[in-house]
Amino acid sequence: MRPIVSKIIVSFWLVTTVISCSAVPDATVAVDNTTIINANYIGNGVQWDPYQLDYGEKQLKISSEDWQKLYSRLDFMKPQFIRVMINTTSVMESGVLNETKNYENIAPILEYCQSRSVKVVLGDWGDRMVNSKTNTISKQHLKAAAEYLDFLVNKKGFSCIHYYNMINEPNGFWSSTDENYELWKNAALYFWSEVKVLKLDKKVSLLGPDIAIWKTDKVDWITNSVKDLDHAIGVYDIHTYPSKITVNSGEYTSILKAYKDAVPANKPIVMGEIGFKFVEKEDEALLKENIARAKAKPYASVEDSQMFVYDYVYGSDMADALIQTVNAGYSGSVAWMLDDAMHGKEEKNKLKVWGFWNILGDEYFGAKEEEVRPWFYSWSLMTKYMPSGSQVHKVTVDGNQNLKAISVSKEGKNMIAIVNVSSQDLKVNLTSKDLPVLKQVKKFVYAKGKLKLEGDHIVLPNETSLKLDLKKNTAATIPAEGLLVLTNFDY
Template identity: 35%
Template sequence: MRIIQLLSLLTCLLSQYACSPKNEAIITINPNNEISNNFIGNGVQWDAYPHASTENSDWGKLMTEDKWQMNYERLDYMQPKLLRVVYQANWRYLVGFDKANNPIVNFDTPEVEALEKILSYAQKNNMTVLLGEWGTPFHVHDVAENLGDKFSGANDPKWIDIIIESLQYFIIDKGYTCIKYYNLVNEPNGTWASTNGNFKEWSEGAQLLASKIRETGLAEYVSVAGPDAVTLHDNPDSEYTGIEWVDECAKQLDADMGIYEVHDYTSTESLQNGEFAKFNSRAAKYPLEKGKQIIFGELGCHTGKPENKARIEQDPHAGIDSQMDIFDYSYGIDMADAAIQAMNIGYSGTAAWALDDAMHTDGDLGDKNKLKRWGMWNSLGTELCNNPQEEEMRPWFYTWSLMCRYFPVGSSILKTEELDIDGVRLTAGISGDDLSIALVNTSETEQTFSIAIPNNTTFQRFLYIDGERSLDEDGFPKAIETNIKANKQITIQIPANSFVLYTSLDF
């Protein structure tokens, strides 16, 4: 009888072992194993509402002080570390030409004042600003009749000179030392760009701008960011593919580049199958070999699926350049996944496209019924769409704000061993004695495993799962658990299709 009992117990133990989770291995976070250090941080693109910022705008001054304040309060929670801010000279400070066709600039305009609302906020909150222009004035966007010949292109010294004048005004006169980088031409490899993929034109302009920055003493404050290429886009009229724009920039212009910067609009499939990380790791190869930082100036998840087009057609206010998944829970998972992967392949920051639907329209022509719907909200939901609910924060604000807020400037992003757990990715950042760990689980199964951490730590935990987002009284993310004691090890439980953030930072 005793033998039978022992055999029964042994069978039970073996059964439990066989059925135990396969993810019992401990994942180790080692503070001495850095992917990158001096992290710039995650953030957003926030542009100064060209259609709605002044009485002279297409829609009038719809961006009232209350609207600006709403944005400030939300960004106070998010704490973005990186802002990309783009405009055109003729939208803000280029007011005309003299008889010799020399540009006339004026920085005492309502349009410049509106731009300074963003720069003042960034300066106050110690953000890094990537400032820039969409392209050579009158060559893209709101092309003015008979003015397209005022500047020959991105390498026109007259254009470079007024850019330098604007930088002197913003940085020296106004004290916006938050402006660290300047972006000459948006996506210059694109068929839609003022350069239409002409690398020679763009590179000559970038070199001239960098030279002028050095000559005027501005190099103490600001440097050129490039190439700003959409690496997935191969322009048939360009001598280089999208990814080769980055390669050639590093090979030919490294001395003039303060930072490398690219754009990507990926897909859920590319995120989940590893193509996003693989491709963008390749794009970063030469910049990282040069010992420079690289960031995403724009990052979004686009879908070419028929459903997106159908949803655009059903929305009377959406332009063709819209991502309708921003209304869905799933977009918060995709964007968090993209940020995690970007950090794990050495990118020093990411600006999400975009903060607010009210910023841009298709072609920036001001059509109220062709909004670029990519935002975390629509500040002018009431005015443009007769729908105050559009002004509410959308689901993806939850995850993106946490990826900004809890990975401070100067963090070290730490390498962990390869996870062999279906659908799970994580990134870890250490800042002083504080540790943040962000995870996504894109599988259909809850996963449980352990992480070994450098020190005894007290965490709070945030959870983003469909239908379960804990919010505070202002609608901002709220930890579902606090005071989690971890004695050099923490057990992670991450539900299917969810995002979890553990952090010892406490604001």
């Protein structure tokens, strides 16, 4: 009887497979491998600043074990692009640069980036670089910033520093420039003149204008920067903290394109910071929940925390934002931010809770805070498998606006990612007329209850050794508020 039973099982498997493949999909995802959106992607990464360490009640130090934990977690992510911001005034004494002051705080970050060939944006937050009340720049502090850059690049050999960001978000009322473009321009030009005196201009270029935007009303900062500073700017950038509704609806793409279109064709634009804030009326309930969670957290800043970093949905939302950024022609994205322990707000022990973790959880903030939060895994997959130098291909998604997708390749290896921001599983037909058959494909599924984890921070593929032939329609299910990553990059 055993052969008959086997035939019945095989027949049943064939029937159910045909039924599932022939079911009407919610959408079609089509990869156009012949149309290149971006021929040389810089890469994705994260903001990693020197740690605050003085938390009012207590002065802390990051142990060698914690540095190793940070390195191991980042090694899984494989960041290609990291932004590091300081105040030059923190390495000055009596108005004079002291190159070695606080060096132990920045050195481990730059040493990691140097050893892993990570491109670094170094920059100054803007403290005392300008005086918005008198509308003047501080040549003293700008000169010191250039000299400190020279110290790090030439004397310490940190060739990983490719770009310099002069003054964070200069278009904001919260910035030292107080929204004054001319003041920022003058500071950037003077700083660049000092960079040239030190013969650093062949090693480092400016990144700017580094503006924070929510709509398309700040494009003039890009057009003016092109007119006044294109000779010094190697990479243009903006920051976005969109509302969930803005991103999930797809409106985010049109906003991004307005800034991309203002950049010269021969220069890249990147997302210098990206995170979510619930600023639109449709997200009012989320804003209230965010505030309530922050108030309930002993060390969370109520004014500046994103408490949904503890939820899987933040990972799928960040993937949605990244996918739209990539498809809009941007060349990289820096997530805000790596670690809660980097920045305080309001009071020294009230932290900006935005990170993948708090590395000082065991020491002070609560052991559970040191654990990896879900969005680390989605951002890591989208960073690890978009290596520097990747080509980005055109992808069309028809049938459901809750789905977005990207396709990238490098040296014969590929990655396809599809995100579903709806509250239900969605079925797609994945197709391509010209993508070659992909072998040894790994399948990763990011969603609550779907991740396959190992140890402290490693995501394992849900399936391995798959063969992907998109010339034949391929069915796939994307879980609710989830991300599917298919790749044959062999790491």
